[in-house]
Amino acid sequence: MGLTGxxxxxxxxxxxxGLGYEIVARNWRCRFGEIDVIAREGDVLVFVEVKARSANRFGGPEGAVDPTKQRRLAAAARRFIQKTGAELPARxxxxxxxxxxxxxxxxxxxID
Incomplete structure (x- = not known):
C-alpha cells in the first residue's frame, strides 16, 4: 500500500x-490552490509539491506536476509572497x- 498525502x-x-531546509508552512491554501510545503533553504524561499505513487507503472509522480499544476502553484506562491511580504528569491x-x-x-x- 502506498503513502497517503x-x-x-x-x-x-x-x-x-535533514537536508537543512527550515519548514515555514504546510498545506498553505488560497483561492489559487494549495502549496504542500513552504520552506527556506538558506536565503531562498522554496515552494514544494509532494507527490506519491505506490508504483511507477503509470508514470512517475513527477509527471503529475504538469504545466497547468505549475501555473496554479506559481499563482499560489505569488499570493503567499504578497500576503507575507517575503522578499527572498524563490524556487x-x-x-x-x-x-x-x-x-x-x-x-x-x-515560471516566467
Missing part, C-alpha cells in the same frame, strides 16, 4: 529538514515517493 508530506518535511522543488524511494527535484520548474 499526509504521510508523504510528513516524510517529505523530515527529509527536507519550486518537487519531492516524489515511489514505494519507499524518495527523490528531490530541486528547482524543478521555472
Amino acid at each position: 499526509g504521510q508523504a508530506e510528513e516524510r517529505a518535511c523530515r527529509y527536507l529538514k 519550486f522543488d518537487v519531492v516524489t515517493f515511489v514505494g519507499d524511494s524518495i527523490r528531490l527535484y530541486r528547482d524543478a520548474f521555472r
Whole structure:
C-alpha cells in the first residue's frame, strides 16, 4: 500500500529538514490552490509539491506536476509572497515517493 498525502508530506518535511531546509508552512491554501510545503533553504524561499505513487507503472509522480499544476502553484506562491511580504528569491522543488524511494527535484520548474 502506498503513502497517503499526509504521510508523504510528513516524510517529505523530515527529509527536507535533514537536508537543512527550515519548514515555514504546510498545506498553505488560497483561492489559487494549495502549496504542500513552504520552506527556506538558506536565503531562498522554496515552494514544494509532494507527490506519491505506490508504483511507477503509470508514470512517475513527477509527471503529475504538469504545466497547468505549475501555473496554479506559481499563482499560489505569488499570493503567499504578497500576503507575507517575503522578499527572498524563490524556487519550486518537487519531492516524489515511489514505494519507499524518495527523490528531490530541486528547482524543478521555472515560471516566467
